Amino acid sequence: MINSLDPRIARENINEENNIAPLTEMDNWETYEVFHQKKRGDQHVHVGIVHAPNTEMAFLFGKEQYGRRGISVNMWVVKTSNVFASDYDDSDIFDTVPEKQYREAGGYKVMSKINKYKKENNI
Amino acid sequence: MYGNAYIDPNEKPKSIIDGEDLIKLAEFEARIARGEKIEPKDWMPREYRKQLIRMIEQHAHSEIIGALPEGTWITRAPGFKRKLALMAKVQDEVGHAQLLYSAAETLGKSREAMINDLITGKSKYSNVFNYPAYTWADACIIAWLIDAGAIINQVANAKGSYGPYGRALDRICTEESFHLKYGHDNVVTLATGTPVQRKMVQEALTRWWPPIMHFFGPSDKISNHTEILMRWKVKMATNDDMRQQFLNMYVPKIWDLGLTVPDTNLKKNEETGLWDYTEPDWDEFKRVINGGGPCNAERLAVRRMAEEKGRWVRAALLQKDEKYVTPLA
Numbered sequence: 001m002i003n004s005l006d007p008r009i010a011r012e013n014i015n016e017e018n019n020i021a022p023l024t025e026m027d028n029w030e031t032y033e034v035f036h037q038k039k040r041g042d043q044h045v046h047v048g049i050v051h052a053p054n055t056e057m058a059f060l061f062g063k064e065q066y067g068r069r070g071i072s073v074n075m076w077v078v079k080t081s082n083v084f085a086s087d088y089d090d091s092d093i094f095d096t097v098p099e100k101q102y103r104e105a106g107g108y109k110v111m112s113k114i115n116k117y118k119k120e121n122n123i
Numbered sequence: 124m125y126g127n128a129y130i131d132p133n134e135k136p137k138s139i140i141d142g143e144d145l146i147k148l149a150e151f152e153a154r155i156a157r158g159e160k161i162e163p164k165d166w167m168p169r170e171y172r173k174q175l176i177r178m179i180e181q182h183a184h185s186e187i188i189g190a191l192p193e194g195t196w197i198t199r200a201p202g203f204k205r206k207l208a209l210m211a212k213v214q215d216e217v218g219h220a221q222l223l224y225s226a227a228e229t230l231g232k233s234r235e236a237m238i239n240d241l242i243t244g245k246s247k248y249s250n251v252f253n254y255p256a257y258t259w260a261d262a263c264i265i266a267w268l269i270d271a272g273a274i275i276n277q278v279a280n281a282k283g284s285y286g287p288y289g290r291a292l293d294r295i296c297t298e299e300s301f302h303l304k305y306g307h308d309n310v311v312t313l314a315t316g317t318p319v320q321r322k323m324v325q326e327a328l329t330r331w332w333p334p335i336m337h338f339f340g341p342s343d344k345i346s347n348h349t350e351i352l353m354r355w356k357v358k359m360a361t362n363d364d365m366r367q368q369f370l371n372m373y374v375p376k377i378w379d380l381g382l383t384v385p386d387t388n389l390k391k392n393e394e395t396g397l398w399d400y401t402e403p404d405w406d407e408f409k410r411v412i413n414g415g416g417p418c419n420a421e422r423l424a425v426r427r428m429a430e431e432k433g434r435w436v437r438a439a440l441l442q443k444d445e446k447y448v449t450p451l452a
Contacts, residue, residue, distance in 0.1 A: 002421050005255050006195040014424045018243060020431045023235040027437055031228075031450045048291075049225050049450040051234065053440035065218055069298075081448045088165050 032058035033083060034066055037074040044076055055079075143168050155356050160286040163229035163452065171355050175285055176230050178357060183223035184241045184248035188422050189269075190216040192252055196262040205309070212266065212302050219295045226287040229450055242427045250408060251334040253416030260313055260320075260327035266306030268331065271373055272338045274299050275365050284356035287452055307376075314380040328377070329385045336386075336403040339366040370398040 002014045028051045035044040047066045052058035058077040067075060086093065101107030117123070147166045154161065161167055190213045197213065200206040224234050240246035251269055256262045274296060281292035313324035340362040352358035360368075371391075377384055388401045411419070 002424050004421050005257065008198070009195075009421065009425060012428065014421075014428050016420050016424055018423070018427060020242070020427050022239045022243075023430065023434075025233065025235060026441060026445065026447055027434070028234045028238075029437070029441060030445050030447050031225075033451060046452065048222060048294075048452075050221070053437075053442060053445075057440070065221055068214070068218075080450050081446065083451060085451050088162055 029053045031080045032062070032077045033080055034058075034062040035076040035078075036062075036066055036072040038071060039073055044074065049080065050077070052077075152355075155284045160289065161284050162286045163449070168355075170351065171357065172230050174352055174355075174357055175288065176227055176232050178352070179223055179227040179230075179288055179291075180232065180237050180240070181247050181249075183220045183227060183237065184246055185252065186216050186220035186223060187241075188248045188252045188426065190220075191422055191425055192254070192256040192418070193262050193265055195256055196259060199259065201259060208305050209262070209266075212305060215298050215302065219291075219298070222291040222294060223288075225450060226285075226291045229287045229452065231449065233447070238430065242423060242430060244414065244423060247412060248422075249338070250412045250416070251331075251338055252422060253411050253419045254331075254334050255418050257330070258323055258327060260310075260323040261330065263306060263309035263313060263324065264327045264331045266302055267310045268306070268335055268373060269338065270299055270302040270306055272335065272365075272369050274303060275368050275372075276339070279359040279365065282356075283359055290452070311380065314382060325382055328382055332385050333403060333407070335369075336366070336400070337405075337408045339363075339369070341405050341408070367397055370400070374398070 002009060002012075002016055004010045031049045031051055032055070033046060034048055034050055035046050037044045050058050050061040050065055052061050055077060058079075059075065062075055062077050063072075066072065144166075148168060151161070151165075151167060151171075161171075193209065193216070194213045197206060197209050200209050224237060227237060228234055237246065241248070251265075256265060277292045277296050277299070281289050281296060283289055283292075310324060313320040342363050343361040353361075370389075374384060374389065374391075386401050388399055390399055391397075392399050410416075414420075
């Protein structure tokens with residue numbers, strides 16, 4: 001029997017021998033991905049995972065694990081298996097034409113045209 | 124199309140990177156050299172995966188076992204504010220274990236397998252937690268100096284190459300800053316208190332000094348793991364470097380309180396800028412880490428009891444058709 005300094009443990013009469021059956025697969029359930037929003041108006045951001053047997057418990061664990069310092073105003077949990085994620089090996093799927101100026105505000109320079117027009121027409 | 128599945132049947136295994144795709148290995152090392160992070164589904168050498176699992180898993184176990192010597196003092200904490208603070212700290216430590224188990228899981232070892240390896244004694248955890256917290260002052264010294272040591276280790280490793288471990292450590296370091304301040308506040312209260320309080324905190328420091336010196340591990344000259352871990356940015360500082368950093372930051376703070384460190388050789392060498400100290404007793408370290416310490420049996424027995432008593436609840440909540448998938452990040 002364990003003879004502990006801690007009176008609570010001493011009272012438990014815990015056996016010193018290791019005679020428990022090992023944990024089996026799924027003993028700790030599946031995982032959920034947790035997202036939180038720090039303040040209204042912000043995007044939700046992924047903060048980590050929890051193991052849980054269902055969505056409600058995942059939310060409770062997520063709140064305890066990631067929201068216990070009062071830094072969240074909202075939280076989402078979603079089963080990991082329900083997330084479709086791209087593969088880093090396939091990151092070339094994000095490659096596109098090398099020149100993307102036409103998609104950016106800076107790609108449109110009108111002042112030079114206006115100035116040229118003004119000069120030519122004495123405006 | 125991937126062409127690396129073919130293995131020449133005439134080729135014999137030779138070394139640690141044996142059987143690895145050398146092109147992928149070169150890409151992997153170049154990525155790390157550029158300061159980029161490795162993410163869970165990325166290709167990685169078997170040894171990288173193995174070492175990271177070993178390290179993160181041990182770290183997770185240390186958090187969960189480390190909560191036990193401090194948890195002992197929750198019911199006897201002097202005053203309501205300290206009780207609240209200690210409960211919060213112990214909850215944080217258990218939360219850190221969860222974050223770290225999650226990071227290790229992304230490398231392919233299930234949480235159940237890690238817990239099994241802990242409770243059977245196959246996996247190690249930080250050796251300091253095999254010592255008891257005799258008095259309230261011991262709990263204060265742990266909260267201040269053991270957490271200080273842990274922060275030095277974690278801040279260094281947070282800059283490592285494995286993304287999920289770095290993210291977990293960033294979060295942990297933020298939370299640990301309160302632990303350090305709380306521990307310091309408690310030690311200062313005792314050290315500036317009555318003669319009885321001063322005596323109590325001095326005795327606790329004297330008891331904890333050898334485990335604190337052991338905390339960062341043996342000198343890297345005799346540590347097998349270090350070289351490869353540092354090349355792959357798994358481990359970011361040598362054990363001796365971290366020990367020196369700790370001494371440099373905290374010995375002056377200890378002396379400031381008029382407390383005595385039980386090592387007459389301890390002094391800063393003005394020429395080298397490094398601290399001289401008596402070499403810790405590494406035979407004692409090995410004896411304790413291999414099960415011979417005062418609390419090894421108790422720590423594992425308490426952990427087994429928790430697993431065993433919670434089992435029916437976990438089983439009752441399990442939905443039979445659910446399937447485990449590895450977490451994404």
